[in-house]
Amino acid sequence: MGIRVRFAPSPTGYLHIGGARTALYNYLFARHNNGKFILRIEDTDEVRSTKESVDAILKGMKFLGLDYDEGPFINKKGEIEEKGNFGPYFQTQRIFLYKDFVDKLLKEGKAYKCYCTVEELAKKRELSNLEKRPPKYDNHCRHLTHDQILNYEKEGRKPVIRFFNDGLGETKFNDIIKGEISFNNSLLDDFVIVKSSGIPIYNFAVVLDDALMEISHVIRGDDHVSNTPRQIMLYKAMGLKIPEFAHIPMILGGDGARLSKRHGATSVLAYKDMGYLSEALVNYLSLLGWSTSDSQQIFKFNELIEKFDLYRCNSSAAIFDNKKLDWMNGEYIRSKTKDEFFELAVIELEKSGLITREKAIEKKAELEKILSLEHEKVKHLTEIPELYDFMLLDEINYNEKDAEKVFKKDPVNTKKILVEINEEMKKIGNFSAENIEKLFREYSEKNNIKTSLIFHPVRVATSGRAKGPSLFHYMEILGKEKVMSRINKTLSKYFN
RNA sequence: GGCGCGUUGGUCCAUCUGGUUAAGACGCCACCCUCUCAAGGUGGAGACAACGGGUUCGAGCCCCGUACGCGCUACCA
Structure with missing residues (x-):
């Protein structure tokens, strides 16, 4: 039950x-x-x-x-x-279990040996195709005489075993998902249940396995719907209990x-x-x-x-919609705790060679701070390295497109701003996000420069790209020294 | 060819045994937030339920037909 x-x-x-x-x-x-x-x-x-x-x-x-x-x-x-x-x-290791059932079917006349070769069958199939008739086995071996069998055996033919389908009535079942489905038995032929190699065919093995394993509900893809009547015939022929079926769509x-x-x-x-x-x-x-x-x-x-x-x-x-999967993956990554996200990130970071596991664990507190910067942005774990590399690398990689766009628009003023702001930052005692932002905004006001003309160049100068986390927060984690040296490096690389 | 199954916005789907302005989610667009990109918030466009008949006071929901898609039709599973 x-x-x-x-x-x-x-x-x-x-x-x-x-x-x-x-x-x-x-x-x-x-x-x-x-x-x-x-x-x-x-x-x-x-x-x-x-x-x-x-x-x-x-x-x-x-x-x-x-x-x-x-x-x-x-x-x-x-x-x-x-x-x-x-x-x-493993189904192949269960073959010995099937023998008695096959023998019984044979003895009861519910199955029989068929000596037709694959070539012969292929030829017949071709013919019925040509004549536009359904390619059905012609029951050639249903009633072979003793002599015929002896002859075939002498030829060295290895028989398959076919199920004897009387073609009467119909087979129906009530699918949990699809509802009632019925098939006319006359449409099915005497299908093979054991190959000439002695290995049972899927439709036969699956029935025996499910029955012997006492499977109560067969839940599988709906490409098996059309196989189900064959299987039900077998259940009935062998007096086995028929399970419930549920065919899920492709x-x-x-x-x-x-x-x-x-x-x-x-x-x-x-x-x-x-x-x-x-x-x-x-x-x-x-x-x-x-x-x-x-x-x-x-x-x-x-x-x-x-x-x-x-x-x-x-x-x-x-x-299958990858876009929705992506969204969902982002949702799940976002729902990870700091610790969980750290674990996931370390794997990716290590894979990319940005950091070793030992080092990551040694500097866990700092790494976690860095990770929290972009945690909510991650849609695929594999994006993690490229999202954080500028925080972990000594030498940053400039995105040339971003550099071009931000630095070359007004090189003279941009250079001036970078030089001056770099000088200004020296004054900050506690290099916190709050203090940096305050300084930037004061500088903006004093010199009557739009904040965006300061923020963007500094972002690219310190991270190498136009996209990234909250500017002041990552600057704080980077530290004054690194920030200033990166700006200097940018100055000599793009403004000379 | 035969048989079986399926068909609601671009996608996943809700609408339980017929009566809703056909709901929600992803995606898309706009706006807000904002130092960028995301995330988040608000709003919007987008389906007359494949098509054609019926049954019914009334059908996306029931019946029939057509079209299209998929599956099975093997000594594959």
Whole structure:
């Protein structure tokens, strides 16, 4: 009776945005209902499945914070281990579990061996295409004679096993998200359930795994809707309990096509590398297909668990909007405490070579002051180095465009102002933002110069750019000496 | 081709079992704040609910059809 759901990716690539959302919805549904969340790797595609993909998926899950009750995970030694009582959790390792079911289906005449080769089938398919008929298997091997079978075997043909579909009646199910969906059984053919390699086909393995793992709700992408009737037929044929189904719509790229590499990064880990917080990604993804009636946008993780409702999911595809994700990421970065932001910033700063971790921790108080200058401006963590480099570098980099614009407009007066203000600053005892501002404003008044004609040049002269934090505040942190020497350096670089 | 699913402003979506000036968020624009850039605040433009029929006193919400999009139709998952 307990709720058990699973996320079952195939390891043929990294964990992408679509898979991540499927995983998230499963997770949220399980946690909301005090159920179990299971991770199962569907690696029955022996050609495309890779170990690297398994790693990438596991890492992606970890980054998103989607912890599961059962399934494979990477242990402290970096090896893959499994937890849970319904294992194994790799589909290929479960093959031995399927044998009895296959034998039973065979014995009961609900499945049969088919000796047609892929070439033969391809030819038939081509023909029916030519004749504009639906490409359906022609049931050629349904009733082979003993001799025919012997002959095929002698030829060395390895059979596949097909499900015997009588084509009678219809298969319907009530999808939690899409409502009632029905299919006419006569439209489905005798589909393959076990490949000639002995490895079961997805539609068969998924049924057995879900049944054996006692999955109560199958929550997956709606590209599986059309597969569901086949699976239900199998559940029925094997006398297994049919779970509830919930098919969540696809995520599309800006051009309305299915989200893919062409639309930029689709790997969850790539988003991490681009400076997105997992909280932001999770929050954004949660809203791509689901919403509350009051259209709440920002949710704490626990709040998501509390409020998430599968029945309120949308049934139509959604376009992934990077702009909104960016906004949300900014919201989450802004909501970080000083300490948290410090930790996040150190990682980026260290990555860019601006500071070492040791040094950052040694000068934590000062660094935190610097960081607070631009904290609210950060949209991606990766912007941090370029936002603060002028505060951390001895030698500033001038943005030539800004320098040109600010210095060359009125070089004579600008030079005069810079020289004079630099001289004036010597007088400041306590080099505080307040005192600097006071001095600047007095100088402006005394000489009847617009403040902007002072502020802008000083900003570029001390930071190398026209954009930046509050002028006097960063000057205070920089200190009188650095400020004055930077102005002098600017003077000799641009005004000689 | 067949079958299935979908279609509310540029985007995500609300409108719970038919009765609202069709709400909110992102983005966009303007103004305010201001030493710049952001952030924040205020306001604004933008949808006659794909289209066409019905049912009903009344439909974005129900029914039918059309168009368009997506998915499945593999010894892929």
